[in-house]
Amino acid sequence: MSKVKKLYESYDWVGEIANKTIIELQKTAEILTELHNDFFSRFDISSTKFNFLVILYTGYDEGMMLSEIGEQMLVTKANITGLVDRLEKQGYVKRKRDLFDRRKVIAMITDKGKSFTEKVIEEYKVWSKSIMTILEDDEKSQLIGLLKKIQVGLIDKI
Amino acid sequence: MSKVKKLYESYDWVGEIANKTIIELQKTAEILTELHNDFFSRFDISSTKFNFLVILYTGYDEGMMLSEIGEQMLVTKANITGLVDRLEKQGYVKRKRDLFDRRKVIAMITDKGKSFTEKVIEEYKVWSKSIMTILEDDEKSQLIGLLKKIQVGLIDKI
DNA sequence: ACAAAATAGTTAATATATAAACTATTTACA
DNA sequence: TGTAAATAGTTTATATATTAACTATTTTGT
Numbered sequence: 444m445s446k447v448k449k450l451y452e453s454y455d456w457v458g459e460i461a462n463k464t465i466i467e468l469q470k471t472a473e474i475l476t477e478l479h480n481d482f483f484s485r486f487d488i489s490s491t492k493f494n495f496l497v498i499l500y501t502g503y504d505e506g507m508m509l510s511e512i513g514e515q516m517l518v519t520k521a522n523i524t525g526l527v528d529r530l531e532k533q534g535y536v537k538r539k540r541d542l543f544d545r546r547k548v549i550a551m552i553t554d555k556g557k558s559f560t561e562k563v564i565e566e567y568k569v570w571s572k573s574i575m576t577i578l579e580d581d582e583k584s585q586l587i588g589l590l591k592k593i594q595v596g597l598i599d600k601i
Numbered sequence: 602m603s604k605v606k607k608l609y610e611s612y613d614w615v616g617e618i619a620n621k622t623i624i625e626l627q628k629t630a631e632i633l634t635e636l637h638n639d640f641f642s643r644f645d646i647s648s649t650k651f652n653f654l655v656i657l658y659t660g661y662d663e664g665m666m667l668s669e670i671g672e673q674m675l676v677t678k679a680n681i682t683g684l685v686d687r688l689e690k691q692g693y694v695k696r697k698r699d700l701f702d703r704r705k706v707i708a709m710i711t712d713k714g715k716s717f718t719e720k721v722i723e724e725y726k727v728w729s730k731s732i733m734t735i736l737e738d739d740e741k742s743q744l745i746g747l748l749k750k751i752q753v754g755l756i757d758k759i
Numbered sequence: 760a761c762a763a764a765a766t767a768g769t770t771a772a773t774a775t776a777t778a779a780a781c782t783a784t785t786t787a788c789a
Numbered sequence: 790t791g792t793a794a795a796t797a798g799t800t801t802a803t804a805t806a807t808t809a810a811c812t813a814t815t816t817t818g819t
Contacts, residue, residue, distance in 0.1 A: 461733035472630030575619035577754025590625040596735025
């Protein structure tokens with residue numbers, strides 16, 4: 444059951460096209476997040492957990508440092524601790540101390556986590572294709588181009 | 602201080618362009634959310650609180666039903682209760698019972714909330730313009746067009 | 760008119776996110 | 790070499806989000 448009922452145009456207060464662009468980006472992303480939540484809840488994970496697992500899955504076999512994973516996600520270090528706690532509880536990840544630098548904690552994906560991630564990735568590919576049928580392929584490329592340009596522009600402002 | 606360090610291309614696992622589109626949308630939105638948080642934290646609010654206030658500000662003078670506001674935001678009714686609690690504590694909003702249907706709760710924006718919202722809106726306009734300089738105006742229109750198309754497509758899938 | 764269903768909002772339990780303070784360990788350098 | 794600074798992660802307090810169960814009120818259908 445979703446929260447989204449209909450699309451409102453609730454921004455009379457916006458004048459500039461820059462404003463509108465940001466708001467439409469946010470709105471699109473909110474709807475997308477909503478859909479992602481629906482999708483991932485079928486597997487009892489969140490999209491953050493999925494991101495974490497994918498990074499670990501496609502990463503090195505010896506595992507990865509927590510902060511190394513954190514750098515690739517928009518997640519603070521405090522949050523990584525909790526994230527790993529919960530993933531550990533689900534049996535998808537385990538912790539290991541780095542023997543050469545005992546400050547570091549290495550996260551390793553378990554066999555259970557590996558096969559789980561493979562399964563979700565496959566279903567995610569099918570799912571994301573199915574929800575993106577509204578755009579033609581050239582529109583998708585166009586959109587990706589614009590988004591990457593924005594990302595480059597935004598990352599400088601941070 | 603922000604979490605974002607650099608832009609990773611961490612999706613070797615993605616094949617389809619539909620996949621990439623969604624991931625780039627998410628990534629863009631995450632960076633944008635991060636920037637929004639930085640912006641709004643200067644005013645001691647979240648972007649959700651701002652949304653709420655703007656809807657109330659541009660709405661009817663007699664206030665609005667909580668669920669009516671909720672319909673325009675991607676927020677569950679349980680969350681609205683807490684949101685209004687916190688906004689009430691900040692003095693920007695007050696509650697009122699609907700006399701004709703006592704199930705309903707009306708949220709009213711206070712004078713303090715009104716002038717606060719006006720101030721934030723003005724600064725938001727300047728801010729959003731400044732962070733969107735990377736795109737030309739015709740690119741922005743193009744992007745808005747694509748985003749609206751996606752929204753229409755996605756809303757059907759929910 | 761009245762019982763059942765629908766509606767509006769709150770509460771409770773839990774998950775997820777943040778910042779700030781903290782512990783443990785390693786590195787830098789005087 | 791020993792102390793200050795830097796680094797990695799955890800803990801704590803709090804904000805925000807979700808779902809499910811709950812209360813109060815109104816509407817519906819007979």
